[in-house]
Amino acid sequence: MKRNGIVVEDLKKIYGSGETAVNALKGVEMAVMPGEVVGLVGPSGSGKSTLLKCLGAVIEPSAGSMSVGGQTIYDGRWMVRDLRALRRDSIGFVFQAPYLIPFLDVVDNVALLPMLAGESNAVSRKRAHEMLEALDVAHRAKAMPSNLSGGEQQRVAIARALVNRPPVVLADEPTAPLDSRRALGVITLLNDMARHYETAIIVVTHDEKIIPTFRRIYHIRDGRTYEEQGEGIMTYEQTAEK
Ligand code: ADP
Numbered sequence: 027m028k029r030n031g032i033v034v035e036d037l038k039k040i041y042g043s044g045e046t047a048v049n050a051l052k053g054v055e056m057a058v059m060p061g062e063v064v065g066l067v068g069p070s071g072s073g074k075s076t077l078l079k080c081l082g083a084v085i086e087p088s089a090g091s092m093s094v095g096g097q098t099i100y101d102g103r104w105m106v107r108d109l110r111a112l113r114r115d116s117i118g119f120v121f122q123a124p125y126l127i128p129f130l131d132v133v134d135n136v137a138l139l140p141m142l143a144g145e146s147n148a149v150s151r152k153r154a155h156e157m158l159e160a161l162d163v164a165h166r167a168k169a170m171p172s173n174l175s176g177g178e179q180q181r182v183a184i185a186r187a188l189v190n191r192p193p194v195v196l197a198d199e200p201t202a203p204l205d206s207r208r209a210l211g212v213i214t215l216l217n218d219m220a221r222h223y224e225t226a227i228i229v230v231t232h233d234e235k236i237i238p239t240f241r242r243i244y245h246i247r248d249g250r251t252y253e254e255q256g257e258g259i260m261t262y263e264q265t266a267e268k
Pocket of ligand 1: 072
């Protein structure tokens with residue numbers, strides 16, 4: 027699969043029909059390149075969750091088009107037959123809470139995704155280990171999630187989102203519960219991972235601590251997106267000086 031990031035054109039989503047119809051997305055335009063981390067920012071009710079669910083192939087848009095990794099996945103209708111495989115192989119998800127499986131150790135939490143994609147046990151664990159190493163938590167491979175710190179759990183969750191090398195990662199408020207230093211740590215990590223694995227990463231956030239780190243921000247208001255050039259990644263010290 028070519029790694030062309032994610033491209034969204036004139037995306038619309040209408041919930042319901044007739045008098046009670048809600049136009050949640052009114053023509054969203056977005057393009058995120060491999061290696062890029064962009065912010066998606068907007069007030070409550072502006073359409074962030076709806077857009078994320080459409081991008082993640084969790085709900086069906088009403089019109090427009092979307093492509094992921096160079097493959098058109100939606101063009102007025104779904105263009106791929108197996109949406110579950112698409113979500114599993116092409117889109118990584120990172121949430122506010124890590125949602126690790128409590129009865130699997132760290133390496134199995136990460137290895138589960140390649141296994142579900144049909145890889146052997148041995149290959150899946152090897153890939154999981156490599157990803158844990160990249161995220162600096164390989165020394166915790168045999169630990170159970172409940173024995174990890176919050177920061178370690180979030181790293182494992184990021185490893186899991188990236189292990190199948192998806193062209194796109196969608197992160198929903200990934201830093202909300204973290205203090206400034208840890209929040210900026212997660213963003214630095216996402217930037218490093220995006221560059222290293224040529225992943226396009228979209229971070230939905232309200233978090234004032236991390237908004238200055240984005241080179242590009244999509245603001246969403248009333249179902250439409252507006253692009254802004256951001257300040258770009260800063261170090262923790264620079265942010266603290268502001
Ligand atoms: P945000 O995530 O920015 O808070 P949402 O995407 O949840 O915004 O909502 C956008 C608009 O779509 C809001 O007006 C909301 O009430 C409406 N909406 C969201 N989900 C549904 C649904 N399942 N049915 C009907 N309307 C919905």
